[in-house]
Amino acid sequence: MSNDVKDSEVPFVKVEGLAKQYRSDLPPVFENVSFSIHKGEFICIIGHSGCGKSTILNALAGLEQASRGGIVMDGKEVDGPSLDRGVVFQGHALLPWLSVEENIAFAVRSRHPGWSRNQVAEHGARFLKMVGLTGAEKKKPAELSGGMKQRVGIARAFAVEPKMLLMDEPFGALDALTRGVIQDELLRICADTRQTVFMITHDVDEAILLADKILLMSNGPRAHIAEIVINTLPRERQRETMHHDPQFYRLRNHLVDFLVHRSKKLQETRDLKAAYGEPRVVRPGLDSLKVVASRDDEPPTNTPRRAAAGPA
Numbered sequence: 639m640s641n642d643v644k645d646s647e648v649p650f651v652k653v654e655g656l657a658k659q660y661r662s663d664l665p666p667v668f669e670n671v672s673f674s675i676h677k678g679e680f681i682c683i684i685g686h687s688g689c690g691k692s693t694i695l696n697a698l699a700g701l702e703q704a705s706r707g708g709i710v711m712d713g714k715e716v717d718g719p720s721l722d723r724g725v726v727f728q729g730h731a732l733l734p735w736l737s738v739e740e741n742i743a744f745a746v747r748s749r750h751p752g753w754s755r756n757q758v759a760e761h762g763a764r765f766l767k768m769v770g771l772t773g774a775e776k777k778k779p780a781e782l783s784g785g786m787k788q789r790v791g792i793a794r795a796f797a798v799e800p801k802m803l804l805m806d807e808p809f810g811a812l813d814a815l816t817r818g819v820i821q822d823e824l825l826r827i828c829a830d831t832r833q834t835v836f837m838i839t840h841d842v843d844e845a846i847l848l849a850d851k852i853l854l855m856s857n858g859p860r861a862h863i864a865e866i867v868i869n870t871l872p873r874e875r876q877r878e879t880m881h882h883d884p885q886f887y888r889l890r891n892h893l894v895d896f897l898v899h900r901s902k903k904l905q906e907t908r909d910l911k912a913a914y915g916e917p918r919v920v921r922p923g924l925d926s927l928k929v930v931a932s933r934d935d936e937p938p939t940n941t942p943r944r945a946a947a948g949p950a
């Protein structure tokens with residue numbers, strides 16, 4: 639998806655005023671969460687641990703009921719799980735007694751119960767090829783590396799051809815090398831299929847590589863989407879070369895600055911205007927945003943690549 643998505647276009651997914659309160663004696667984890675996703679867009683959400691990212695993803699999947707607000711996808715309210723929304727979790731959740739191809743076939747049959755055995759197999763093989771797993775069809779999950787298992791999970795999710803793919807830190811458990819290879823594969827598959835994706839990550843570099851827009855959440859409780867950051871790098875960016883573009887550091891510094899300073903400040907000051915107004919849409923390095931301007935031309939700072947495990 640390109641950066642030329644017009645915000646005036648009717649969004650494919652609309653999340654409005656979402657709040658979640660797990661216990662009545664505790665404040666809501668998040669509230670007033672509103673954002674839109676356009677068809678073919680890749681959205682990443684970043685925020686400190688516990689701000690409610692997985693809860694929002696589960697609500698999008700229809701696996702979790704919000705306390706307030708609602709979600710509409712493709713003109714229909716999300717009120718339960720559906721094959722239209724595929725989920726990839728950090729733990730790949732493969733069925734251990736089935737082979738790679740059987741795991742995929744199982745999912746494909748749920749989408750297309752009338753298909754013949756051959757149709758199911760051919761369809762599955764196409765997606766296994768996409769993630770570079772041709773040759774591993776007969777292996778059981780226990781015989782696969784972590785990266786291979788996650789690839790099967792991705793192939794399975796894509797094979798069902800959901801209208802939206804939801805990914806909860808899909809590469810969190812992988813080593814850096816494997817993570818990079820699968821990120822590249824995901825980028826290529828999304829470009830080929832124009833898949834709509836909502837993904838949670840703690841890795842700012844991953845978000846800059848993959849996302850068209852990055853949603854920044856303030857710390858919980860009462861977390862909210864504080865900013866929507868537009869990725870202003872060219873869509874054809876590549877993991878190996880994107881750090882040569884000065885714009886990469888403007889984006890990166892903006893995201894890290896949010897995680898290290900502003901997410902906490904927003905929670906401390908209870909900035910009600912920020913919490914209840916529309917999230918700011920920012921283009922770091924291109925907007926005349928003070929917080930970015932002061933850092934624009936600095937070399938890459940010695941900053942964390944990943945969000946801290948807990949609020950700073």
Ligand SMILES: Nc1ncnc2c1ncn2[C@@H]1O[C@H](COP(=O)(O)OP(=O)(O)OP(=O)(O)O)[C@@H](O)[C@H]1O
Nearest residue numbers: 660661667685686687688689690691692693694858
């Ligand atoms: N079923 C539940 N019952 C009660 N509290 C819950 C439940 N699920 C999540 N929570 C609480 O809601 C808050 C948000 O959890 P959630 O997993 O959505 O956050 P997160 O931002 O995805 O965190 P992380 O980055 O660590 O995965 C946490 O404080 C968590 O303890």
